[in-house]
Amino acid sequence: MLTWSASAALAVAGVLAFAAVGKLRDLDRFADAVAGYRILPDRLVPAGARAVVGAELLGAVLLVVPPTRILGSALATVLFSAFLIGMGSVLRRGMRVSCGCLQTSERVGAGSLTRTGLLLVLAVFAGFGAHVPFASVQLLGSAILAGIVFGVAALVSRLDVHPSAPVVGMRFEIGTDVSAFADGGDRVLFAYISPVCGACRVMLPEFRAVAGRVPVVLVSSGEVGEVRGYLATQGVDLPLVTGPDVFEVNGVPGPPYAVLTDASGVVLAHRGADRSEKLAALLGDVGL
Structure with a gap:
């Protein structure tokens, strides 16, 4: 032995x-x-x-x-x-x-x-x-x-009991009408972040830069005041949605993660977004 x-x-x-x-x-x-x-x-x-x-x-x-x-x-x-x-x-x-x-x-x-x-x-x-x-x-x-x-x-x-990934074609559940974030366009990028995620801090400037091409909404399971304070220290001012189950309800495994939907909230593409190359690939998949 x-x-x-x-x-x-x-x-x-x-x-x-x-x-x-x-x-x-x-x-x-x-x-x-x-x-x-x-x-x-x-x-x-x-x-x-x-x-x-x-x-x-x-x-x-x-x-x-x-x-x-x-x-x-x-x-x-x-x-x-x-x-x-x-x-x-x-x-x-x-x-x-x-x-x-x-x-x-x-x-x-x-x-x-x-x-x-x-x-x-x-x-x-x-x-x-x-x-x-x-x-x-x-x-x-x-x-x-x-x-x-x-x-x-x-x-x-x-x-594992946690969901592994969203499903293309599913309805994105964010607790409000997704079209409210579309700003008249046909796409919305939901970027999952967390104040305790080191890779998220690195990706915040990338998400902010993408906001010039498609509306970007940050999503976090943290308390809204805590997340807002964290974003302020990073110099990021983007729309924010928070909730205790925003990961589980949409099948998102963990931050940083990006989910692209159409203006009605249907998932078009999704991908882990811990690198700028992955975010670029996600946008490229849908011609953005």
């Missing part, structure tokens, strides 16, 4: 390395994800983001070197435990934020919790057989273990 611990070490090392490289490619975006958790003070967020990436790279190296595997196991255990605590804090506070886990814009939810929990188990298991040497067959074992982790997490994510 302990021979599988070496496979576990390789699997965890591969995940840590993959995650760290993805974050290094866009460290600012990862820092925004860290800020979205609202755990660290703003001034410590850049240092915290770099510390996480450095720890992931160090953990990966320690795990693949047999004499230091036990140290790598300990470091990975601390990392995944910290990640779980952070995710749990987000969910407990009812926040919808980007996970910042891998090279995706996945929100914190049942899937990310499951994956991180299983990786924590593998990280602990990797330390039990620190004396077991690596063998080529263990590469296959690591692939099997990683496949199980990501497969189970994907299944749990699919079974």
Whole structure:
């Protein structure tokens, strides 16, 4: 059984390395994800983001070197435990934020919790057989273990009670007549944001710029005064709709997200909008 611990070490090392490289490619975006958790003070967020990436790279190296595997196991255990605590804090506070886990814009939810929990188990298991040497067959074992982790997490994510996406052709429910926002045009862009979403802060100027081409309405589940105050600090003055269920009723998984409707409120297109390229692609899909 302990021979599988070496496979576990390789699997965890591969995940840590993959995650760290993805974050290094866009460290600012990862820092925004860290800020979205609202755990660290703003001034410590850049240092915290770099510390996480450095720890992931160090953990990966320690795990693949047999004499230091036990140290790598300990470091990975601390990392995944910290990640779980952070995710749990987000969910407990009812926040919808980007996970910042891998090279995706996945929100914190049942899937990310499951994956991180299983990786924590593998990280602990990797330390039990620190004396077991690596063998080529263990590469296959690591692939099997990683496949199980990501497969189970994907299944749990699919079974999550939160809706995964709007449906083109559905009626957009915003609690008021969508035509009131159309300003005589035939399209309205609803941009989902949150004051606790780092990527949303980055995208606010993009949404404001698009308002010159199509009416833009910001949508948030936060309290209206809080959201208005947040927008004022960002220098953004766009129409705002708030409500506790604005995400669930329209099947929006999390901010930042963009939903384009016609003037009657029928969904024409939708897409996660954590990058300007994605927003441009959404508008391009409908010829805007």
